[in-house]
Amino acid sequence: MGKKALSVARYMLEQRKRAGEAVTAMQLIKLVYIAQGYMLGRHRRPLFDDEDVEAWQYGPVVPSVYHAVKAFRSAPVQEVRGAEDAHFTDAETAVMEMVATLYGSYDGVALSTATHHAGTPWTVTRDWFGRNAPISNDIIANFYTDLLGRSSHSAL
Template identity: 55%
Template sequence: MSFVKSLAAAQYILSRCQETRDPAVTPMQLIKLVYIAHGVMLGRHGVPLLEETVEAWRYGPVIRSVYNSVRGFKSAPVTMVAGARPHHFSDAERAVMDHVVNTYGPHDAVVLSAATHKPGTPWSITWERFGQNSTISNDLIENFYRHLLAQPTHSSL
């Protein structure tokens, strides 16, 4: 099942945020952090973190299973990712998710959403070419994050 790893990644990121950064992670913030971790994994290692597709929704890139799992929290802090089961992540996957929590975790959902909506991002390219709810290709995400990670600051904010 492709969504199992997505939910596990969301729970891992949520737990790390709660432990180290911000216990009040909103659904939109968590969805963006999972997306960014997927992008950084592709950009650094050439392999996806998630086995599920990312879609270009009106408010940015969305992993459908993560959205469905946390949408009930609305704008309140997420306390847990419904349906998440323990998953054995590789050292590289954990390192990427930890990096994303440390780099992007301190930023609220509005900042993260704005960053993923900038012109030239995988979301904006997909939105313009294919429209709402289209799949954002991993190749597009990988190329964007590979270029981003080659920059001195390594940040899309």
């Protein structure tokens, strides 16, 4: 059985809470996307496979994660409703912890801005397929593989 995006969101939220950090809905949505990207770029397999990332107006969004946390608005997210328990592999856990550490201190606006740069999977998808189109895992994987090949691999 595949991993669900909501379980990834819950793991990322718990990771930031353990670090004593609050996370807004926008931050969490972007952290889930970035974790998917690093997993695809590093291991060539998705972190979650139950739904696509979509090219929404304010960047890449996993719809179920958005709907699970949108009620928190700009307040800290307290829980990810609908998340199931999931067993993550060591590789999956390592990617999520790395992303939480590298990107968790950036606010949602900074993370959203980083996903809008020219050549990102979001801009490529919106240019080719329009608003709200699914972002191909191949496009995400290629972008993050390239990013990981650089000496400094932060997307910010």
